[in-house]
Amino acid sequence: MKLYQGIGPNSYRVRIFMAEKGITLPMVDIDFFKGEHRAPDFLKLNSLGQIPVLALDDGTIITESVAICRYLEETHPEPPLFGTDAVSRAKVEMWNRRAELVIFTTIGNVALHTEDFFKDRLAQFPAFAETERKAAPTKWAWLDRELADGRPFLAGEHFSIADITAGVCGWLGEAFGMEIPDSLENVKRWNERVRSRPSWNA
Template sequence: MKLYSAPGPNSYRVRIFMAEKGIELPIVPIDFGTREHKSPEFLKLNSLGQVPVLELDDGDVVTESVAICRFLEALHPTPSLFGADAKSQGKVEMWNRRMEQEVFATMGNVVLHTDEFFKERQTQVPAFAEAQRQAIPVKWAWLDREMSDGRPYLAGDEFSMADISGMVTLWIAEVFDFEVPATLSHVQRWSKSLHERPSWNA
C-alpha cells in the first residue's frame, strides 16, 4: 500500500493516525503548486482531485481521510482509536462529527471563502467568511463548556479519532491565526496535551 499525501489537514489527519498506530507506509507527495492533484494520472486515482488517497496492493483505492483511517483501524485494531465497544464507538463518532462540523468547518469556511488557493474551486463570499470568523470564538467557548467536566479527551478518558480531528483543527487555527481564547482553560488544557503527543509532528 502507499499513501498519496500533500500539505493540508486531511493528509495530516491520516499521518497522525498512522503515527499513533505505529503504521509506516510509503508516502507519495503530491504537489499542489503544479496542480498535480488535477493531473489526468491523479484523477484516475480520485476523480475529485483530492488528497489523501490510499492505494491498496491490488490497485484499488480508498479516499477521504476518515475512511482511510477506518480502513487502517480494521487492519491494525490496537490501540483502538474509533472506540473499543459500542458506547465508546458512539462517543468517538459523535465527537469526531462535532469537532468537524462545529469547529473545523467554521474555520474551514473562512479559509475557503478568503484564500487565493480556493478561488477557482468555488464562488467566494467574503461576508459569509466574516460571519464564520466571528463565530470561531463562540465555537471554542461551547467546547470549553463541554469539557468543563474535566475529561482529558473529547470522547472521554481515552485519546481517539475525535482528538486527531481536534489536532488538525488546532493546526489550522495556528496556520491561519485563528486565536484559541486563552481564558478557555479546559480547551487550553486539552490543546496542551495534544501538542505534547509525538504524533503532533507527523
Template sequence: MKLYCGIGPNSYRVRIFMAEKGIDVPRVDVDLTKGEHKTPQFLELNSLGQIPVLVLDDGTVITESIAICRYLEAVHPTPALFGSDAVSQGKVEMWNRRAEIEIFGTIGSIALHSDPMFAERLVQFPAFAETQREAVPAKWAWLDREIADGPPFIAGDQYSVADITAAVAAWLGAFFGADIPDSLVNVHHWLDRVQERPSWNA
C-alpha cells in the first residue's frame, strides 16, 4: 500500500487511525501549497484533487479519509476503532457523524471560506466563514453537555474514530482561531486524554 497525504485535517485523521492500529505504509507527501494535488499525475488518482489517497498493492485507489479508515479497519480489525459489536458500532457511527457534521464541518467551513488556498476550489463567502466561527462555541458547548459525567471517550469506554474526528476538529479550530472555550471543562478533559495518546503525534 501507499498513502498520499499532506498537511490538513483529513490526512491527519488517517495518520492517527493508522498509528492507533500500528499500521506503517510508505507515504508520498503531497504539497498543497505547490499545487501538487492538481498535477495530471495526481488527478489520475483522485479527480477531485484532494488528499488523502490510499493506493493498494493491486492498484485499487480509495479516497476520502473515513473510507480509507473503513478499509483499514476491515483488514486490520484490532484494535476496533469503529466498534466491536452491533451496539458499539452503531454508537461509534452515530458519534462520528455528529462530530463530523456538527463540529468538523462547521470549522471546516471557516477554512474553506477564509483561506486563500481554497479560493480556486469554491466561491468563498468570508461573511459565511465568520458566521461559522461564531457558531463554534455553541457546537462545543453541546458536546460538553453530552459527555458530562459520561464515559472517557465520546462513543463510550473505548477510544474510536469519533474521538479522532472531534479531536482533529479541535486542532483545526485552534489553527483558525476558533478555539474551544475555556469554560467547557468536560471537552477539555476529554481532549487531554486524546492528546496524551502516542497516536496524536502522527
C-alpha cells in the first residue's frame, strides 16, 4: 500500500488521521511545482490530477481524503475517528460535512481564485475571492457560537475527522492571511486543543 501525497490541506488531513492511529505507510511525494500531478502516469491513478491518492497492494485506487480515511478507519479501527454508534457516526459525518462545506470551501475559494497555480484549473474571479475572504471570519464566528456549549470537539466529547478537517482550515486560512479572529474564544480554545495533539505535526 502506498500514499501519494504532498503539500496541501488534503494530504495533511490524511497524514494527521494516520498519525492519530499510529499508521505508517510508504509515501510517494508528488511535487506540484514540477507538475507531477499532471504527469500521464499520475493521471492514470487520479484522473482529476489531485492528491492524496491511496494505492492498495491489489491495485485498487482510492482518491478523496475522506474516502482514504474511511478505508484506514475500517482497517485500523482504533482509536475510532468516525464515531462508534449510530448517533456519533452521524454527528461526525454532519460536522465533517459542515467543516468542508462551510469553512473549507470559503477559505479554499480564496486560494482557488487568487493563486496563479490554479489559473489553468478554473476561471478565476479575484473579486469573488475577496468576498470569500471577508466571509471567512463570519464562518468561524458561526463555529464559535456552536462551540459555546462547551463541548471539546466539533462532534462532541471525542476528537474525530471533523476536527481534522476544520483544523486544517485554520492552518490554510493562516497561510492566506485569514487567521481565526482572537475574539472567537471558543474556536480559539478548540483550535489550540487540536494543534496541541502530537498528530498535528504529521
